[in-house]
Amino acid sequence: MSLLAGKFAVITGAASANGLGQATARLFAEHGATVAILDLDQQASEKAAQALGNQHIGLACDVTQKSVCLQVVETLLARWGQIDILVNNAGITQPVRLLDIEPAQYDAVLDVNLRGTLYMSQAVLPHMKQRQQGAIVNMSSVSAQRGGGVFGGPHYSAAKAGVLGLTKAMARDFAADNIRANAVCPGFIATDITAGKMTDEMYSQVLNGIPMGRAGKASEVAGCCLFLASDLSAYVTGSEVDVNGGSLI
């Protein structure tokens, strides 16, 4: 079944080989979408896009820079003529305790996770509004819901909670324009963001808190993004969908 045939999708932070963005890009392409992979590095973005097929595009885009976001969306619209789906996936973590967070660390984490989500959405929303259609999927985290996590940092929790609020505001403001906005809250997923950052003891502590007893896979988050980006979720907006093996039960 091709759930995204004829759709054009933009995914930020999607050049990381084992990451959620790239897994989502792969699944979207398998379902017929043409995909733009945006990430910090041009070559890595191009390489990731090429791996999906010639019709896909890889572009450098630092989501913390509003002018860059606007420019990249303009380039894509000139090439494609339309953007149907935006996945705001770019994110960074920092394992810092609350009392130790320096202003620059706070800024960096808030900038990528939250400001970037706003800037990319601001870049695509006028176009989606004009066409009276669109789906935006924002990557939040279980850290937003639980207030913390082993390695994310309290400012990461705050940024991802901000993403939830922004998602709901976006959903409310653009619902009448047939534009849906939803958030995905992954739990502990094995990717580069989590790799090598925990001792064995921390790792088994994390697994103990997951009723399903294992880390999630990037493909399992991608499946949720596919649902929220496609017409399968045509009446779903402003929601936060947990992909966490039961971590909040």
Ligand code: NAD
């Ligand atoms: P990852 O590190 O593999 O991928 C993140 C990507 O974002 C990287 O490719 C990185 O280059 C890119 N990026 C960083 N700063 C950027 C910027 N300024 N502009 C554009 N791109 C930028 O991590 P991942 O695990 O695939 O995480 C993807 C998203 O999922 C993130 O938002 C993360 O916070 C969220 N998340 C991950 C987990 C998990 O357990 N892996 C859990 C909850 C939420």
